[in-house]
Amino acid sequence: MPVIETRDLTYRYGEGTPFCKTAVDHVSLAVEQGEFLGIIGHTGSGKSTLIQQFNGLLRPTSGQVLLNGKDIWAEPKKIRGVRFRVGMVFQYPEHQLFEETVIRDICFGPKNMGLSDGEALSRARQAARFVGLSADLLEKSPFELSGGEKRRAAIAGVIAMDPDVLILDEPTAGLDPRGRDVLLTQISDYHRERRNTVLLVSHSMEDIARVADRVLVMNDGKAAMLDRTAAVFARGRELESMGLRVPEITKILLLLRERGYPVEPALTVGDAVAELLPLLKGEGAAQ
Amino acid sequence: MMKDIMLGQYFPGNSPIHRMDPRMKITLTFAFIVFIFVAANFEGLALMVALMAAVLLLSGVPLGQYLKSLRAVWFIVLFTFVLNLFYGGGRTVWSWNFMRITDGGISNAVFVAVRIFSLILYSSVLTFTTSPTQLTDALERLMKPLKVLHVKVHEIAMMMTIALRFVPTLLEETDKIMNAQKARGADLESGGFTQRVKSLIPILIPLFVSSFRRAYDLAMAMECRCYHGGEGRTKMKQLHMSRLDAAAAACSALFCAGVVYCALRFPPALR
Numbered sequence: 001m002p003v004i005e006t007r008d009l010t011y012r013y014g015e016g017t018p019f020c021k022t023a024v025d026h027v028s029l030a031v032e033q034g035e036f037l038g039i040i041g042h043t044g045s046g047k048s049t050l051i052q053q054f055n056g057l058l059r060p061t062s063g064q065v066l067l068n069g070k071d072i073w074a075e076p077k078k079i080r081g082v083r084f085r086v087g088m089v090f091q092y093p094e095h096q097l098f099e100e101t102v103i104r105d106i107c108f109g110p111k112n113m114g115l116s117d118g119e120a121l122s123r124a125r126q127a128a129r130f131v132g133l134s135a136d137l138l139e140k141s142p143f144e145l146s147g148g149e150k151r152r153a154a155i156a157g158v159i160a161m162d163p164d165v166l167i168l169d170e171p172t173a174g175l176d177p178r179g180r181d182v183l184l185t186q187i188s189d190y191h192r193e194r195r196n197t198v199l200l201v202s203h204s205m206e207d208i209a210r211v212a213d214r215v216l217v218m219n220d221g222k223a224a225m226l227d228r229t230a231a232v233f234a235r236g237r238e239l240e241s242m243g244l245r246v247p248e249i250t251k252i253l254l255l256l257r258e259r260g261y262p263v264e265p266a267l268t269v270g271d272a273v274a275e276l277l278p279l280l281k282g283e284g285a286a287q
Numbered sequence: 288m289m290k291d292i293m294l295g296q297y298f299p300g301n302s303p304i305h306r307m308d309p310r311m312k313i314t315l316t317f318a319f320i321v322f323i324f325v326a327a328n329f330e331g332l333a334l335m336v337a338l339m340a341a342v343l344l345l346s347g348v349p350l351g352q353y354l355k356s357l358r359a360v361w362f363i364v365l366f367t368f369v370l371n372l373f374y375g376g377g378r379t380v381w382s383w384n385f386m387r388i389t390d391g392g393i394s395n396a397v398f399v400a401v402r403i404f405s406l407i408l409y410s411s412v413l414t415f416t417t418s419p420t421q422l423t424d425a426l427e428r429l430m431k432p433l434k435v436l437h438v439k440v441h442e443i444a445m446m447m448t449i450a451l452r453f454v455p456t457l458l459e460e461t462d463k464i465m466n467a468q469k470a471r472g473a474d475l476e477s478g479g480f481t482q483r484v485k486s487l488i489p490i491l492i493p494l495f496v497s498s499f500r501r502a503y504d505l506a507m508a509m510e511c512r513c514y515h516g517g518e519g520r521t522k523m524k525q526l527h528m529s530r531l532d533a534a535a536a537a538c539s540a541l542f543c544a545g546v547v548y549c550a551l552r553f554p555p556a557l558r
Contacts, residue, residue: 083469095460158470158471
């Protein structure tokens, strides 16, 4: 059974006013338990509106969101429970930090779940370990941390709730290349270790190519593609027509293929080397 | 949810009232407010109401908007109306126990109610037809004489402009922070009073922090563009008085003279 399923999900902003805009347009899709789903789409394509319906921050104009087969709006009063099971990390999550110490901030979510202090604390420690925050940082004020550390503390605050589904909206935006690498590795380690479902929204095709099992492409409020990562990025021309692109390395291989070379569009540099080396060796032998 | 709050009241348009110089609009609005009080009888007040009706129609703003602006003062008007009803001389029209309503009281109540409504409507015309930037610009110019008294006119105007500019930004920020904390299970809706005040902490602290961050960024950006206060600063949009403004001023002067005439010629309405 899919962990999240949407049926004809539609969301309109400002309904009944002249400024009415359909942000999500009859989207039906299924996110499988345990998968790592990448979500891409240009600005204003409806990605953010879509994911905010997954944890009930926005209520659909029409259609349904099912979590483990149950409509999350069946009992509107219990929507808070849905938010504990579908954890959401917003863009620039460091802007949400408020407590006196980092560890207390990470505990905010678990405490809201009604856990005891001890239980919340042990979960917070574990979450801090996942994102690589060292123990000496935990007693500091969150406002003393560096930008990257703040980001990781904020992500830990959501991971500490131990959600079935973790949604991250552009978690690497504004980080330096090293910070991006480290954070992405931590997220995929977390996914592998916990075996839960992760949804990652990103504008970086390289990031998506590196970590996602499947990719959802949003365009004009519609789900334009939902397929294995390699299959989505093989449709480079279509993606470009939607204002997106494919990873640089994939593009090179796609261009080679257009010229008649027998290569598959690889997603990472390592895979590309594996594709190209035999080809080069073959040519060397021919000469 | 936050975005639904109406920001400012400016109603874009191209009516003669919109095209008037904001300085003239502010000056005339002040004059009208004064003359609403100079008008001591129904004859004078009728002149002010007639002028107001003309201005409202000319402004091209839907009349429903004006009605909405009156909604805010409904209660005050009702309160003064009822209060005035019982104070006034003249013939008794209705009495019960110690309560007594006279024809003078009724006329007083109506007179005061019309006064308050006119006040609100005149100021609504100003805010509906003038954008916030135009308003602060005009205020800066009008307050210039206060420089003699070492009032920092330019700085005050700049602060007002910046404050207005950041209202929508901060609302958006609040919305984002509320969503982020709700996603962590913050409960903003239920609980008693103290519980609710406490639940605001996770929203207010990040909001303060980000306001300061924005203030620093803005100060830096202004300094990078060599901002050094109002000294020698020119404006991209110069304010110009036109024939339209002259006509409006002349017309208003005529009505105001009429009000003064009525005040001298007819007996006062309040008894």
